[in-house]
Structure formats: C-alpha cells, structure tokens
Amino acid sequence: MASPDISFDIRPEFNSFDHLRSTGYISTDRPWLKLYGIRVPPVSPFNSLSSTPDLALIHQCLPDELLIEIFGRMSPYTLGRAACVCRKWKYTTRNPTLWRNACLKTWQRNGIEANFRMVQSLYDSSWRKMWVQRPRIRIDGLYVSRNTYIHTGITEWQFKKTVNVVCYYRYLRFFPTGKFLYKISPQKVKDVVKCMHLRASKGDSVFKGDYTLSGDGQIEMALLYPGHRYTLVRMRLRVRGTTIGANNRLDVLKILTTGVNGTELGNWKGNILELVEDWEENETHDPDVPAVSHSRGLTPFVFVPFEEADTSVLNLPVEKMDYFVPG
Structure with a gap:
C-alpha cells in the first residue's frame, strides 16, 4: 500500500488531454438530430421538366379512386388507424362518403330520411361530426x-382458511x-x-x-x-x-x-x-x-x-391483475 506522505506529480499535458476527451464526448455532434420534426418532400428527377414533386411509390400504385374504394370496405376503427399512416391518407379518410356509409349502417333502424334530417339540423351536414359526437354503440x-370477488374456502386440517380470488366476465x-x-x-x-x-x-x-x-x-x-x-x-x-x-x-x-x-x-x-x-x-x-x-x-x-382480443390486458390472470379499473 502506498504511503499517504508520498505524492505523484501529474504532467499538465495529461490533464488537458482528459479535459478534451470528456468535452468531446459530452458535446458530440449528431447532425441527424436536426432532421427530427422536419418533413422532407420528394423532389422530381434531375432531367424532369415538371416542377411538381413526384408521389411516393405506394401513392403511384393506388390512385385516389382506388384508395377510396378500399377505405369504403374498412371498419371505422380500421379507417382511423389508416389515417395515421401518412398525410395523404389522413386527408383521404375525410371523404364524406366513408362516414356517411358508417353512420347509415350504425343507425339503420332510424331510417335513411331521419338520419339525413338529423345530420343537416344538428351536425352542420357533416357525417364525420355526427359519427364523433352522436352517442352510439360500437359493433366492431x-x-x-371483468368482475372479481373473494371467496373463502373450507378449513380442513388447517389453522387458516383458504381465500380464493374468483374472476368472471x-x-x-x-x-x-x-x-x-x-x-x-x-x-x-x-x-x-x-x-x-x-x-x-x-x-x-x-x-x-x-x-x-x-x-x-x-x-x-x-x-x-x-x-x-x-x-x-x-x-x-x-x-x-x-x-x-x-x-x-x-x-x-x-x-x-x-x-x-x-x-x-x-x-x-x-x-x-x-x-x-x-x-x-x-x-x-x-x-x-x-x-x-x-x-x-x-x-x-x-x-x-x-383486432385486440388476443392482446387485451383483460386476458391477464388474477395472479398478475387481481382488479381492473375501467376508468
């Protein structure tokens, strides 16, 4: 063991080297961080005479008519998830035809004429606004x-009663x-x-x-x-x-x-x-x-x-979730 009376002198160049190394590690330049939150639009090819940007490949393969035809066969839940894919799909899902079909299917017992009168008088002729604000029952x-309760068992050759957590749906x-x-x-x-x-x-x-x-x-x-x-x-x-x-x-x-x-x-x-x-x-x-x-x-x-029946938290056993708060 070294004696506390003995001291070692450290050269100044080593101290400056450690300072530079720590400073370089902390303030490392990461240029890709500057791209976060910035939308880079696609540009036209170099030899192209058109000044409008080219569409993405998936948008070139799916024109608006075909895209609306596909969205019309989706459930409203899937339609909302498709709106999160890109900006073009978000604007395409605002098509009134898609939400009109969803509203007429959900409230079909009221009749077509009653639904048309209601959307004009209460929801400013917006089918999407009617879908969001009007109370409805989801069918998708x-x-x-999930109900749980505590059931006390029978004491058999034991000093303590067994307690079971019963869960039913x-x-x-x-x-x-x-x-x-x-x-x-x-x-x-x-x-x-x-x-x-x-x-x-x-x-x-x-x-x-x-x-x-x-x-x-x-x-x-x-x-x-x-x-x-x-x-x-x-x-x-x-x-x-x-x-x-x-x-x-x-x-x-x-x-x-x-x-x-x-x-x-x-x-x-x-x-x-x-x-x-x-x-x-x-x-x-x-x-x-x-x-x-x-x-x-x-x-x-x-x-x-x-779509979430297999991954829902309600599938957890009572050992992992004894009580569920619906909110």
Missing part, C-alpha cells in the same frame, strides 16, 4: 365487464339490427370472441336479446333465459367514452331478473323488449320466479375491438 368488437356484442348477444363465463376474451356470433351452439351458452338506444345514450335491453322456468333479464346501461367519440364504456345502471308466463310468451310475436315495455321494474308474471334487482357484478363494460 365486444364490451367486456360479462360479454356483450351488439348488432345494428337491434339484436345483441350476452354471455357470462370465466373464460378470457381471446377464448370467448370465437363463439360470440349469431350461429353459436347451445353449448356455448350465448343468449340473444333485443335492445334500444335513446338519444341521451341510455340503453334498454331484455333477453330470455330458457329452461324449466323462463327467466327474463332486463338491463339498463349508459354509453360513454374516455375521449370524444370513443364510446368505449358502458356503465351498468340496473340489472333485473323477473319471471315470465310461458303462455304469454308463446302468444307473443314481437321482440322481447316490446313485451316488457309496459312492465314495472319489480313486476313479475310468474309467482315462482320473483323479481330480483342485482347489486353485484356491476363493473362497467370496457370495449375491446376484434
């Missing part, structure tokens, strides 16, 4: 409600015709999305019902549980969005189960929602099946597009 995915899929599909299952989103269609088998336990959407975003729903005794499920939801035009949340206002008379049901020709339109909230038509208003499992529904 599933609304999922409520699934909703809406159609523009006024029909919807409903399913309660402990299976995750990526597994249930495969059977949420109108041709689902009885083993999938997917039930079909009817719904209506009011102008203020409130949804009235009704479906029938088949079995030895028919049970009618009535739900009242309210649509909202985390951002303007998202419509990606459904708040559960009420879930009610009541009994229905089999004879009355057999003579009815319309949909289930019209049958219970004049009923009171606690009214039941079967004395053996009382009316019950449920107070559990009322977690808001979160919208999951079909």
Whole structure:
C-alpha cells in the first residue's frame, strides 16, 4: 500500500488531454438530430421538366379512386388507424362518403330520411361530426365487464382458511339490427370472441336479446333465459367514452331478473323488449320466479375491438391483475 506522505506529480499535458476527451464526448455532434420534426418532400428527377414533386411509390400504385374504394370496405376503427399512416391518407379518410356509409349502417333502424334530417339540423351536414359526437354503440368488437370477488374456502386440517380470488366476465356484442348477444363465463376474451356470433351452439351458452338506444345514450335491453322456468333479464346501461367519440364504456345502471308466463310468451310475436315495455321494474308474471334487482357484478363494460382480443390486458390472470379499473 502506498504511503499517504508520498505524492505523484501529474504532467499538465495529461490533464488537458482528459479535459478534451470528456468535452468531446459530452458535446458530440449528431447532425441527424436536426432532421427530427422536419418533413422532407420528394423532389422530381434531375432531367424532369415538371416542377411538381413526384408521389411516393405506394401513392403511384393506388390512385385516389382506388384508395377510396378500399377505405369504403374498412371498419371505422380500421379507417382511423389508416389515417395515421401518412398525410395523404389522413386527408383521404375525410371523404364524406366513408362516414356517411358508417353512420347509415350504425343507425339503420332510424331510417335513411331521419338520419339525413338529423345530420343537416344538428351536425352542420357533416357525417364525420355526427359519427364523433352522436352517442352510439360500437359493433366492431365486444364490451367486456371483468368482475372479481373473494371467496373463502373450507378449513380442513388447517389453522387458516383458504381465500380464493374468483374472476368472471360479462360479454356483450351488439348488432345494428337491434339484436345483441350476452354471455357470462370465466373464460378470457381471446377464448370467448370465437363463439360470440349469431350461429353459436347451445353449448356455448350465448343468449340473444333485443335492445334500444335513446338519444341521451341510455340503453334498454331484455333477453330470455330458457329452461324449466323462463327467466327474463332486463338491463339498463349508459354509453360513454374516455375521449370524444370513443364510446368505449358502458356503465351498468340496473340489472333485473323477473319471471315470465310461458303462455304469454308463446302468444307473443314481437321482440322481447316490446313485451316488457309496459312492465314495472319489480313486476313479475310468474309467482315462482320473483323479481330480483342485482347489486353485484356491476363493473362497467370496457370495449375491446376484434383486432385486440388476443392482446387485451383483460386476458391477464388474477395472479398478475387481481382488479381492473375501467376508468
């Protein structure tokens, strides 16, 4: 070990060298940083007589007519993602024809004439503005409600009781015709999305019902549980969005189960929602099946597009996410 009384003299040239080396490392010149945030337009070839810039290769292969034809076959969710590709696609997706078709398909039950009158009187004849501001139900995915609760197990030869975290889901899929599909299952989103269609088998336990959407975003729903005794499920939801035009949340206002008379049901020709339109909230038509208003499992529904069903965070097990905050 060196003695503290011994000192070494360092030459001045070494000190200056270290200073230059550290200074050069800190203030390294990176010229490519100056290109960030700067749009470099394409230029014409050197021998070209035209002063207008040449289009990119993908724009040369896809003229505007063909591009609008392709965008017209996209879902509104995919259309919004295409608008983020480049500036030309962003302006092309502003075509009123694309949003007019989306609006007429979503609110087809109101009729074409009623939609045209509404877009002229309330939304300044802008179909895109109507699509963003008017409350609507999204049909390009599933609304999922993730519910968890704690279940205490039985004590067997132990001093402590086992506690289990139980997780189950409520699934909703809406159609523009006024029909919807409903399913309660402990299976995750990526597994249930495969059977949420109108041709689902009885083993999938997917039930079909009817719904209506009011102008203020409130949804009235009704479906029938088949079995030895028919049970009618009535739900009242309210649509909202985390951002303007998202419509990606459904708040559960009420879930009610009541009994229905089999004879009355057999003579009815319309949909289930019209049958219970004049009923009171606690009214039941079967004395053996009382009316019950449920107070559990009322977690808001979160919208999951079909494209994100496999990657959604709702697929995480309870070991990684014991509770989900919808927001």
